[in-house]
Amino acid sequence: MFEPHGPKRLSDIVTGDETWFLFFIIPPKRLNRMWVDGQGDRHVVLRPGFQSRKTMFTVFFNYSGPLVVDILPQDTTMTATYYVQSVLSQVKSVINEQRQKVSTSRTLYLHDIAGPHKARATTQSLWELGIQVLPHPAYSPRLGTM
Template identity: 30%
Template sequence: MPEKLEQRYCIKFCVKLGDSQVETIRKIQQAFADEAMSTTQIKEWYNRFKDGRTSVESEARSGRPSTSRNEIVIDQLRTLVMQDRRITIRELADEVGISIGSVHSIMKEDLGFRRISAKFVPKLLTIEQKQLRLEIAQDMLETVNSDPSFLNTVITGDESWVYGYDPETKLQSSQWKHPTSPRPKKARQVRSNVKVMLTVFFDSSGVVHHEYAPHGTTITKKYYQEVLRRLRDAVRRKRPDLWAAGNWQLHHDNAPAHSSHLIEFLGQTQHTCASSGSLLSRHGSV
């Protein structure tokens, strides 16, 4: 394992300045982030320099060199990881017959692997669905290229739960502090249990219409039909140019309440893209 001499020099420097162990740990972790030495290592070297040690080099070790870190073992670990990306360090150590510490070193330094959590996405798409989305996107791009004002005629709508309050994110709660001032604290919060369904429609100019569903209301096709009637009135009042031109279009997803045949009262033609999860309806002045 390569020695982190740079960090040891920094620890020695902090000791010379009279920084406490806690301050030294904080500075090292702040300066080197993910590459910082462990808290235990920082404490160990802090105490060594505090006791008068001057060298930052590791002391020579006696005994037979380790044979667990060789090309054969590295290849075995690489093969196991490629076969099962979720295999644990302990399982790798048991499978190959080496220590957990050796597996850690090989995975990070020889193979360059990092264990990270899977990224959350709304939905995993199949190859066919991805291809269909690509085709639809290309079709929309061609439409925009042929008619630059096309997007100005589109009104997008959707529903979303709105909570009484949301806890601050880690970034939102950050603040500037002096090195000698204490770290700010906040109590753990959970998302509010009070929530209401918000339906909103907007276009390139801003919000056209929004409303909150009454408590306990289920978004059904009949309810959504009334919402669209109110949207139609809002377009007439707030977007008179679109209403007069009769070429505005509604874009929303293909939720059952949105794609019901009962909704066809809004226009004469509909183009449904079920696989891509969207529905684009052309409307005139109804």
């Protein structure tokens, strides 16, 4: 498929994945300062007001760099419906802008085998767009040593 003068080029591949980013609010050191005398024990301060939150980012890119960065709204779950309506629609519009002369049928799509990626709604949407999905390589710790 990728042979010289073959039907596909590496520049046709679009890939992406999701990841969680954790945000921590840690108070400054000056809030933990206190004076203690020789007999007194220092109070233990365990990060007062410690809060953490996490946000899921979905990033798609091709040979030229990032195409789409989608941030999952708070209190939302990544589902096939969200993936198709929010993420894939953005990817499709960016591909169409970049390749005005070439249809999306040249696009090769590579993503992992997470639930929303292999759901019927996702595969149906990709098929309707004419985007070919590349098979995900097998997970094997021995692949790196061969």
